[in-house]
Amino acid sequence: MSQIKSPCIKICRQDSNGVCFGCQRTTEEIGNWSLYNDDEKKEVLKKARNRSNAPDTSSGVFFR
Template sequence: MEDIQSPCISICRQDSNGVCFGCRRTTEEIGNWSLYTNPEKEAVIKKAADRRNAPDTETGTFFR
């Protein structure tokens, strides 16, 4: 079975909670991605899909 690819879309900027505006993964999830099993990656993708971003740490604006 092939590994699930990273959901990164190259919009690598974090909100004030440390959640990426592009893929909506946390810093920890991004850093550990290569260590996760496919079921763990699926769980991260599902959690990320349910997240909403907080304001941008630099500008205080929302991207999505």
């Protein structure tokens, strides 16, 4: 069983690039989290730490 817990902090809103404001994961990463092994989860967490959110370019609003 995986020792790495989901980084979800229950702020489940995405920016215009499909990146969650709460955990900084992409929609694909969130959906596949339970399928990833620990090494894959570590890689996702590493990528998420380096992401920043973008506003919706069509409306200027940060939430979809």
